[in-house]
Amino acid sequence: MSSRDNILKVVLQNQPAERALPVIDIPVTTTHAEWVEALKTRLDILHVDVREVADYSAIKAILQQQAVPQERSVTTLAALGDVSTYIETVKEDAHSLEDVDWAIIPAHFGVAENGAMWVTESLIQYRVLPFITQQLAIVVNRKDTVYNMHQAYERIAGTNYDFGVFIAGPSKTADIEQSLVLGAHGPKGMTLFLMG
Amino acid sequence: MNSTITNHADAAIQFNLDEPRVDWHDKTLWFIREKRDLASHAIPEWEQLREYASQIKNNVLSNLSQYLQEFEENAIANGVIVHWAADAAEHNQIVHSILKKHQIDRMVKSKSMLTEECGLNEYLEQNGIEVIDTDLGERIVQLAKEPPSHIVLPCIHWKKEEIGELFHKHLGTDKGASDPKYLTAAAREHLRETFLTRRAALTGVNFAVAETGEFVVSTNEGNADMGAHLADVHIACMGIEKIIPKQQHLGVFLRLLARSATGQPITTYSSHFKKPQPHQEVHIVLVDNGRSVHLGKEDFRNSLKCIRCAACMNTCPVYRRSGGHSYHNAVAGPIGSILTPNFDMRANKDLPFASTLCGSCSNVCPVKIDIHDQLYKWRQVLMKEGLGPTTKNASMKMMGWVLSKPSLYNISGKAARLVLKYSPFVVSNKLNPWYKQREMPAPPKESFKEWYKKNRSN
Numbered sequence: 001m002s003s004r005d006n007i008l009k010v011v012l013q014n015q016p017a018e019r020a021l022p023v024i025d026i027p028v029t030t031t032h033a034e035w036v037e038a039l040k041t042r043l044d045i046l047h048v049d050v051r052e053v054a055d056y057s058a059i060k061a062i063l064q065q066q067a068v069p070q071e072r073s074v075t076t077l078a079a080l081g082d083v084s085t086y087i088e089t090v091k092e093d094a095h096s097l098e099d100v101d102w103a104i105i106p107a108h109f110g111v112a113e114n115g116a117m118w119v120t121e122s123l124i125q126y127r128v129l130p131f132i133t134q135q136l137a138i139v140v141n142r143k144d145t146v147y148n149m150h151q152a153y154e155r156i157a158g159t160n161y162d163f164g165v166f167i168a169g170p171s172k173t174a175d176i177e178q179s180l181v182l183g184a185h186g187p188k189g190m191t192l193f194l195m196g
Numbered sequence: 197m198n199s200t201i202t203n204h205a206d207a208a209i210q211f212n213l214d215e216p217r218v219d220w221h222d223k224t225l226w227f228i229r230e231k232r233d234l235a236s237h238a239i240p241e242w243e244q245l246r247e248y249a250s251q252i253k254n255n256v257l258s259n260l261s262q263y264l265q266e267f268e269e270n271a272i273a274n275g276v277i278v279h280w281a282a283d284a285a286e287h288n289q290i291v292h293s294i295l296k297k298h299q300i301d302r303m304v305k306s307k308s309m310l311t312e313e314c315g316l317n318e319y320l321e322q323n324g325i326e327v328i329d330t331d332l333g334e335r336i337v338q339l340a341k342e343p344p345s346h347i348v349l350p351c352i353h354w355k356k357e358e359i360g361e362l363f364h365k366h367l368g369t370d371k372g373a374s375d376p377k378y379l380t381a382a383a384r385e386h387l388r389e390t391f392l393t394r395r396a397a398l399t400g401v402n403f404a405v406a407e408t409g410e411f412v413v414s415t416n417e418g419n420a421d422m423g424a425h426l427a428d429v430h431i432a433c434m435g436i437e438k439i440i441p442k443q444q445h446l447g448v449f450l451r452l453l454a455r456s457a458t459g460q461p462i463t464t465y466s467s468h469f470k471k472p473q474p475h476q477e478v479h480i481v482l483v484d485n486g487r488s489v490h491l492g493k494e495d496f497r498n499s500l501k502c503i504r505c506a507a508c509m510n511t512c513p514v515y516r517r518s519g520g521h522s523y524h525n526a527v528a529g530p531i532g533s534i535l536t537p538n539f540d541m542r543a544n545k546d547l548p549f550a551s552t553l554c555g556s557c558s559n560v561c562p563v564k565i566d567i568h569d570q571l572y573k574w575r576q577v578l579m580k581e582g583l584g585p586t587t588k589n590a591s592m593k594m595m596g597w598v599l600s601k602p603s604l605y606n607i608s609g610k611a612a613r614l615v616l617k618y619s620p621f622v623v624s625n626k627l628n629p630w631y632k633q634r635e636m637p638a639p640p641k642e643s644f645k646e647w648y649k650k651n652r653s654n
Contacts, residue, residue, distance in 0.1 A: 004280035014492030019254040114461035128425035149447040162471035171418040175333035179376035186418030
């Protein structure tokens with residue numbers, strides 16, 4: 001008998017009598033405006049630089065102001081193509097992104113309770129992009145804010161993605177004596193453009 | 197994988213030789229426990245979430261064979277290659293055969309307690325394959341040729357000056373440098389080069405969703421993603437109990453996991469791997485290694501609900517003052533003490549006794565495992581099997597004899613009070629294990645029985 005069949009046989013023999021799944025019901029009583037405030041507060045704690053902007057032209061103005069000529073900036077947002085190199089599809093080996101200084105990407109929505117942004121492969125083209133870049137900027141619409149992770153998965157349910165990730169701030173570690181250091185392996189810093 | 201001393205009490209004695217260091221270790225972990233409290237208290241529905249998580253995991257255990265098949269079917273439909281391993285040896289062979297097929301002799305790895313359990317690194321090294329652990333804490337202990345001492349914080353027992361010394365030797369950092377920022381930056385440079393040059397990456401799995409065939413990996417550093425996305429071959433290894441039924445259940449577990457572990461509302465990255473990238477192979481290895489048999493033990497099966505947050509370790513007064521290595525297993529602390537005897541009762545017979553049974557572990561457990569009850573039940577099993585500590589056997593027999601004879605009991609009590617009063621050195625000496633790190637209490641003048649007789653009339 002293969003290991004597979006044997007494992008499944010023993011598991012079936014030993015698994016206890018049926019226990020029912022719970023119905024998850026966590027009511028949210030707060031308003032959308034409060035969620036946005038909670039999101040901003042949380043991002044602040046996560047060392048994310050939050051910029052509230054009206055539209056893409058406001059983002060462009062900020063990016064142009066911050067731009068350093070020697071730095072490599074890429075974006076997967078066509079609307080920002082004149083201030084950053086637009087990546088439309090995957091054309092090269094992902095390793096070619098190793099010298100990216102800035103990556104500007106969109107997110108589907110943000111989660112107020114933990115500051116996490118839901119990003120899927122179709123929004124970033126290269127899976128490694130939000131990790132390999134030195135600095136990450138995420139653009140999300142203010143209206144696309146949910147309060148908690150239950151609402152988040154309600155939004156995700158039924159959507160198609162090959163790879164998806166919640167990103168909550170810059171990469172970090174506290175492995176050395178519990179001292180927080182930003183920029184473990186991924187971005188050293190993160191900006192969030194809250195649009196609309 | 198195992199440290200040299202395989203008895204918790206003996207290893208704890210060694211750990212306690214350096215008292216200021218033990219105090220530091222204790223305080224560091226308590227600080228994390230306090231952060232967990234703050235995070236959990238900020239969620240009004242916390243207890244409800246724990247209850248949901250517990251019920252979901254109970255459902256998983258009661259349908260595990262069906263969920264495993266559902267997961268396999270969906271993962272295969274997603275283009276993932278699924279393997280099944282009966283034990284550690286088969287797991288290691290599977291990983292090795294995948295690497296051999298691709299002629300790969302260097303691999304990066306993110307945190308996976310399962311591969312620690314299976315001794316994968318040693319096995320691959322013996323077969324000429326270099327494995328580099330990429331989680332900073334894991335890299336530190338790997339450079340030091342030590343196993344992790346904590347499942348979430350692998351080098352919690354290391355001081356920054358010692359890490360500075362280690363990095364000076366291995367990574368060429370400045371001698372005497374101990375600034376965490378500087379040391380982390382050095383590790384970042386060293387590991388970035390590694391990520392960019394390795395064709396295979398191995399990751400653990402936090403949750404595998406039966407409904408969708410996807411698996412979720414949580415990290416703060418981004419090391420799992422840097423490895424997996426840049427590699428031609430991604431191997432994900434998981435114990436069979438890591439399955440959850442539906443995608444929506446991730447909402448419950450991701451709310452609980454990081455808050456319980458470090459007090460963060462979520463880890464920086466919660467990556468959902470569903471389909472391989474073009475030209476990439478993704479393998480999942482489903483590992484039993486004793487779990488299917490463990491599932492059949494009614495008193496002990498629900499320790500398989502564990503999501504490896506380590507809250508029980510951070511809160512445990514024994515773990516905090518004896519260190520992770522004293523548990524001589526990949527998973528230490530209270531949860532390790534009830535998991536490991538299922539796999540090898542004799543080798544881990546000491547661990548259920550490494551507890552005060554205070555119950556704090558059960559109180560913080562996000563999936564409501566009855567940890568301290570199981571510790572107690574394991575003690576009963578071990579005593580029946582004749583595997584209890586020998587000193588305990590003798591003293592328990594003596595105690596039983598004294599307690600069965602009331603007159604003898606009265607005399608013994610009186611004698612003990614007199615001894616404590618007039619000759620405290622008889623008990624306050626190094627031969628008495630209760631005197632270690634403790635002062636003996638002042639003896640009462642009389643026993644409760646004597647006091648009661650005197651005062652009953654009032």
